[in-house]
Amino acid sequence: MRFRLFYEGDLLSSANKSKRPAHKHDIRRAFHKQLQELWRVDGNLRDWVDRVDNNDVPKFQGIADRYGKWGHRWVPLVDDVHSTHCSLDVLMLRPGRVGGLIVETDIDNRLKTLFDALQIPTSQSQLEPPTSDEDPFFVLLENDSLISSVSVTTDRLLATERYIRNDIPDKLTLSRDQSANRDHVVLIISVAIHAAKTTTDNLHLIG
Template sequence: MFYEGELHSSGNNSKRPGHKHDIRREFHKQFRELWRVDGNLNEWMDYGADKAVPEFQRIADRHDKLGYHWVPLVSDETFTHCSIDVLMLRPGKAGGLIIDTDIDNRLKTLFDALQIPTSQSQLPETPAPDEDPFFVLLEKDSLISSVSVTTDRLLATERFIRKNVPDSLTLSLDQSANRDHVVLIISVAIHATKTTLDNLHLIG
């Protein structure tokens, strides 16, 4: 998965209640495409000879919540969990993963955006026409079994320099950087706690 844009720490989300869902929408587009092009998942998009409703629609109906129909890739019902590997590129020096507590809080925002939301306050009242059903990675973030994070410096300055600095101010490159801007490359491996016919297509 790929994301480029602002990623705020979880403590700042009260100022922008829709921030997590903005990110969730970007991932929805990618997961919807994954279900379309993946040979195994694509079979669940079709009706099949003996099914009146495609399997993805059955999943969506089972996860009817907060006015949305959700289609999680990883869920309790499929006995799956996942490991996540994140490459985070951002303005500033490389490193800082251990001492920069803000990185940890920003990852919490990311993981919230990968799951079905728990509160209506994060959501518009109704989904957009292309968001019914809404594809997500996780039924809930407790299904993340391990996380690996690598941080590095984003060198493409044109991507993160603020454009709204008054002409009267002369700022250095570091001073004019939007520190909330990130580029994320996310890899996911799905694992099974119990192998069933319903999860072979996810872990195979």
């Protein structure tokens, strides 16, 4: 199975501990809505929404019951139970010049934030109760160890109106580069799901 996830907004370094848990969950919520739609429109996944198990519970609800924690019921698309893993191809557009990948963007720590936002959280810290639309809560991964490979391409975000800060006092005269929000990104994430072994329970994911 192949599909794309999209995110636009701040992507903070994982070293920013004061804002990190709530920030990750904001990103997780953005992906939840897209994954929820994927389960609704993809033919193979739709079968698992409609099919029931031996307890007359829809298959995806059974997954949510299995992964209940922190007051949420999570539905990971990739998990150990189904012997699946995934590869990610990330296009990251951000303010700034071409190049400067490590120094200007702290890419490793920002990717850690992204990976954490793609998985079931590992603690309840700053985790808000689920809304009615977040029960169950759809995530890509049971845990980020199921990411088997990652490729990242960065480039300049040319739409300046998207990343120029609006909280700069008018009395300050700053250049466009000085007033840019360096945390702002546009991400297009291509996901490919693979099977460690093929079973009747994961054919809907790798077909």
